[in-house]
Amino acid sequence: MQSSYAETFERDMGCTEAEWLGWLPAAIGSCPWQAGSGSARVDIAPGALQLRWQVMPPRVIALMRMPVLRVSFAFSELDATQRFAFMKRFDLYMQRGGG
Numbered sequence: 001m002q003s004s005y006a007e008t009f010e011r012d013m014g015c016t017e018a019e020w021l022g023w024l025p026a027a028i029g030s031c032p033w034q035a036g037s038g039s040a041r042v043d044i045a046p047g048a049l050q051l052r053w054q055v056m057p058p059r060v061i062a063l064m065r066m067p068v069l070r071v072s073f074a075f076s077e078l079d080a081t082q083r084f085a086f087m088k089r090f091d092l093y094m095q096r097g098g099g
Contacts, residue, residue: 005083027093047077
């Protein structure tokens with residue numbers, strides 16, 4: 001987890017769009033949200049988070065192929081403390097176990 005989050009940033013997620021959409025409700029918790037094609041708006045009082053994603057070519061390492069979903073985050077009307085509080089939960093729910 002990061003110590004702070006900018007108002008806008010991008011991440012490459014190692015998942016398919018279907019996996020992302022399956023994880024998203026738990027990651028955003030009780031915040032109301034609306035999904036569109038390749039995007040979602042999450043209402044985080046007093047502001048919002050606009051998510052946009054795009055399926056990218058898979059990452060290939062030797063014989064392994066990992067899906068890549070590029071996700072952009074754009075917060076509006078939330079200060080650094082509010083962004084951190086939301087992303088703390090979001091990152092915890094999006095974290096995947098490793099070996």
